[in-house]
Amino acid sequence: MLPTTALPDLRLVTVAGPERVRFLQSQLTQDVALAAVGTTCLAGWADPRGRLLWTGHLGLLPDGAGDCFGLFVPAGIAEALVARLRLYVLRAKVTVTLADATVAGVDAGIGAAPGCSDLGLAGDPGRALRVGPPGSAPAAGDALAWDLADIRAGLPTVEAATSGEFVPQMVNLDLLGGISFTKGCYPGQEIVARTRYLGRVKRRMLRFAVAAPPPAAGASLHGPRGPAGQVVRAAPVPGGAELLAVVVLDDLAGPLCLDAEGQQPVQRLPLPYAIPEAGAPAG
Numbered sequence: 001m002l003p004t005t006a007l008p009d010l011r012l013v014t015v016a017g018p019e020r021v022r023f024l025q026s027q028l029t030q031d032v033a034l035a036a037v038g039t040t041c042l043a044g045w046a047d048p049r050g051r052l053l054w055t056g057h058l059g060l061l062p063d064g065a066g067d068c069f070g071l072f073v074p075a076g077i078a079e080a081l082v083a084r085l086r087l088y089v090l091r092a093k094v095t096v097t098l099a100d101a102t103v104a105g106v107d108a109g110i111g112a113a114p115g116c117s118d119l120g121l122a123g124d125p126g127r128a129l130r131v132g133p134p135g136s137a138p139a140a141g142d143a144l145a146w147d148l149a150d151i152r153a154g155l156p157t158v159e160a161a162t163s164g165e166f167v168p169q170m171v172n173l174d175l176l177g178g179i180s181f182t183k184g185c186y187p188g189q190e191i192v193a194r195t196r197y198l199g200r201v202k203r204r205m206l207r208f209a210v211a212a213p214p215p216a217a218g219a220s221l222h223g224p225r226g227p228a229g230q231v232v233r234a235a236p237v238p239g240g241a242e243l244l245a246v247v248v249l250d251d252l253a254g255p256l257c258l259d260a261e262g263q264q265p266v267q268r269l270p271l272p273y274a275i276p277e278a279g280a281p282a283g
Contacts, residue, residue, distance in 0.1 A: 002127065004138045005105040005146050011078040012101045012131055013085075014061070016068035017094035024069055027088060028058070029168055029192065031180035035060050037067060039120040040129065042155075042178035044168045045085075050191025051164045054081055055156055055173060059119040061131060070119075072103065072129060076160045104130040104138055105146045123176055124153040148235040151242050154271040156205055156232050161218030168192055169201045170246045171232060175273050204275055205232055205246045208256070208266040214241035215258055222260045223251040242269065249277075 015024055024032045030043035040057035047053055054077065060067045073081055082098045089096065108128040112118045116132035127149065150157070156171035167188075173179050174196070181196060195201060214234035221229030229247030243266075247256065258264040 002105065002107060002145055002149060003142075004107070004110070004130075005143055006138055007103045007105050007129075007143055007146060009075045009143065010103045010129075011073050011075050012099040012103055013071040013073050013078060013082055014063065014068045014097045014099045015071070015085075015094055016063050016097070017092070019093040020069055023089065023092045023094045025183060025186075027085070027186055029173060029179045029186065030058060031183045032058065032069065034180075035069065037062075038118070040072075040122045042122050042173060042176050043071075044173050044178055045081075046168065046186070046188030046192070047164060048187050049164075050167050050188030050195070052158050052166050052168060052171065053077075053084070053163050055158050055168070055171060055178070057119070057122060057129060059129070061117050061119075070099075070131065074157060074159055077158070077163060080160075100134055102132050102134060102136050104132070104136075105143075106130045123155050124149065144235050147233065148237065148242060151207065151233060151235055151244050152272075154205070154207060154244065154273060156244060159217040159233070161216065162230065162232065165218070165230065166232075166246055167195055169195050170203045171205045172273070172275070175275070201276070202250070203229075203246050203248050205244050206252075206275065207242065207244055207269040207271050209237070209240060209242050209269055210258055210264055210266045211240040212258060212264045215243060219258065221245050221247060221266065222257050222262070223248070223254060225251060228256055
């Protein structure tokens with residue numbers, strides 16, 4: 001059980017208004033009609049090339065005039081994401097806002113606090129995200145421990161350094177239920193669908209350990225043939241770090257290292273869901 005933890009590096013972006021469902025349905029990889037109060041689902045937002053600008057948790061929150069959608073977004077890309085998402089609003093009756101709210105991580109069984117909303121975490125039902133008014137975030141807890149729990153659950157994120165780098169399947173969004181292949185079009189939908197139906201995913205996000213400080217998002221992994229992967233996220237552990245990285249499946253025989261000189265080898269660790277073998281069809 002993790003203590004209640006303030007998550008200052010996570011911002012809430014709200015999408016409200018009578019056409020909020022239709023608007024987000026035309027933008028996200030997820031079928032947003034499946035979103036329910038009290039829980040999150042995973043989703044992604046891609047550019048026309050099918051490369052992710054954001055991936056993370058999506059939920060429904062009360063806004064005083066019904067339910068609004070909340071996107072949980074890394075603070076480093078939140079303002080840029082809001083600005084870009086507003087470009088697509090056009091005449092749709094929706095408002096996109098970077099909310100003045102606090103976000104915390106809590107154990108799913110502790111019960112909601114007054115004035116706050118708890119949303120059970122997709123991909124890790126033992127945890128929940130708590131949204132509260134400004135100043136309501138707890139002082140207790142270690143955000144790095146929350147990040148480590150995300151890594152061990154195999155939950156991806158997109159930071160500024162990796163924005164526009166990954167097709168959704170590369171970060172296992174298909175394996176986590178974050179892609180609908182039956183709903184209507186959205187930016188990059190052709191690329192995402194083609195990846196599923198016409199080929200295999202040549203790169204996948206896997207979990208590793210390394211006896212070195214946590215590498216930054218976007219850092220390279222190296223194999224015998226040269227660059228073989230890219231770090232998605234990392235967190236410290238005693239004696240080193242654990243990380244998620246998108247790697248070329250054909251290079252998994254390794255060795256894989258954080259440095260081109262081969263002095264910082266990484267060791268593959270398990271994920272709580274199965275990864276298709278190299279050569280297996282996508283989807």
